[in-house]
Amino acid sequence: MIGDKGESPSRYELLSMVKKHSNLIGKTVLDEQDASDVELDQKFWHDILDLYFIGGRDAKAQQDDDLLFFVKKMSLHGYGFNDNLEGDSPYFVRRWATKLDELVGESSVIVDWRRSLYLNLIAHTSYSVTVAICSYRTLQNHQNNQGTPLSPVYKVVKTVYASPTRVNFHVDSRKEVETKPAYPDICFAVDDFDSTFDAVVLTDTDHCFCVLLNAVGGAAFPSENRHQDNVDAGQTNKTKLTLFSGFVSYQMVRDAYDAGKSGFGSLLPFGHSSRKTDRIYMKGPGGRGEVEVAVSGVADQSLDESGPHSPLHTSQGGLKIGAMVRKAASVAQVAAKNAYAAASSTRNSDGGMVMVPLKCCLMSISLPWEHIAYDLLFKGGSPVNL
Template identity: 85%
Template sequence: MFGDAGESPSRHELLSMVKKHSNLIGKTVVDEQDASDVEMDQKFWHDVLNLYFIGGRELKDQQDDDLLFFVKKVSLHGYGFNDNLEGDSPYFVRRWAPKLDDLVGESSVIVDWRRSLYLNLIAHTSYSVTVAICSQQSLQNHQSSQGTPLSPIYKIVKTVYASPTRVNFHLDSRKEVETKPAYPDICFAVDDFDSTFDAVVLTDTDHCYCVLLNAVGGAAFPSEKSSHDSSSSESLGPKHNVDARQANKKLTLFSGFVSYQMVREAYDAGKSGFGSLLPFGNSPGKTDRIYMKGPGGRGEVEVAVSGVVDQSLDESGPHSPVHISEGGSKIGAMVRKAASVAQVAAKNAYAAASSTQNQDGRMVPLKCCLMSISLPWEHIAYDLLFKGGAPVNL
């Protein structure tokens, strides 16, 4: 199955094998009779993981993460047949080593090799998130005619990383974070969300907040030819190609948007006003944590929403918390300049908002900082293996 002695399959060939034996992905009710013998064979998945992430290490980019994830088998009482091995987390982590069996050791008896292969495929793929402000009219035109380009009013593209760990940011003290296992969900967190998306402000009732998550390279996009086997991948034939995504290395895994009014209602109410679309909860302080469900209830987006304060009423300008010594005149000038720029930005946001009014007579500019996107691992794995079509471009 894995080639003649001394000849290892390319990553492209291995991924084609994985696709062929991935009929169970995405099924809520698993009937083992629907699965092939290979799909239920833990040795097959062990060997694929070994060849894909251990044996091919020297062929990988040196910047690749060297962490490997191992999902535990599920017992009748939850994850882990033996809680004395690797604790009570649904997975455990190792750093890359030349031999897989030595790397895992006695913990190999609790490893679900099939799910571990998929988790590593997800974790070692590269991703970017696009956050944009678009007009409702532009979105309607794009939806009615897919050929119509979608021109955002403002957008930011940020590299993110897939992790089976969830990061809980404390909005009242952003220096504090808590982490806990998220698996079977995969979390794409933005650690510096407050600074990265500081300029993403909805300033018009026609504005919509848009979020895209794209896979853009890495383990899920192997080349057809590898350096150690330049011809073997051709033997599979065109029908076994991973697909045309290899050319542009971009695949949309999540896309959704919400209107200004929806965000405003949640921000004002402090309780769910969105039904199944945008369930959310509040946290203390001036910033609210809002959870936005993706289209069809797939996935969840966590956003920190805050109202932009009108600083135009403060004639004296903001006070600097920085103490300036006698020799710090240059630093003081820089601080005052930065404060002045921030004040002008706030005034401009309010000025832009003053041209429109909502139902209660107030148009509050809302800053929306994306904190994380969460998706079930099976949805991501299925899309990485099988999803076709052009990616959504903003």
């Protein structure tokens, strides 16, 4: 076993071993003849996972992060294997315990230890998402000259969590959200998307809707000092790694909102109010990943600031939200009124239809686990800053 002949390696040393034997990330099974014997050795990955997430973890210091994920062997899943062993999901979950083999029990025979190590590395890393409104001209200048500052018109930064589970929000009813396995994709969902991004409103044809996903600490950023292994790296190292960055113009969002489909995604209506709300799926740059956004037109709230039909008193699907804090409602009302006033002054060059201000609420980002694992291990360069 790794570390049997002396002191167990630190997390930093273990991650160096993982990097050395991660040539298979992003490759198909047919390419495995190019891998080293160690890379295909399930015991090696079992021992790494054991040391990294069992032996290298202080349970008392990390009580809020005690879930471990175990990916099933691909050759066994979906081919009539005993479904009594962990059901038909491609992975199963356990709460942290002091001994890995006792934790997994008889299910160890179906575990793909290599993929399980990568999944836990992803799940135990810390992330933030930045949603911003930027000027298209500013973005173009920045792309042409990296020294040009990229100052957003407005932005929101939100902590998100990596999960192998996909969340399907039912915003048009009182039903609880549905969840289903997303793996091999990893989903970063924003449960309170409507309130978090309530003021993200595109009010100009020059506006772009921008999304950044950054890794900012945790398991993928261990300290070189073994005595700091059980401290969140985000508190000790100045780390930030951009895993996803992309933007769409106002015109693209408007076309999708009006027509119901576009070249970058599709629309699925889920609201029944007079203010149409649509769920848009946007592919990331180069087709990498997917962003799910709720888009809705912002009504002219100067015409009706109170009453049972006010957008401030009902949700997108017409549900009562009386529990909303009055101050937050007031801020949202002012933001919407200002957005509508700014957008209403903009008309097409031919004097046509008044521009519609569009509120864009990020619901989730999904990325393949191999893309995330590769970037966490090998991606260099400076992060994108907004």
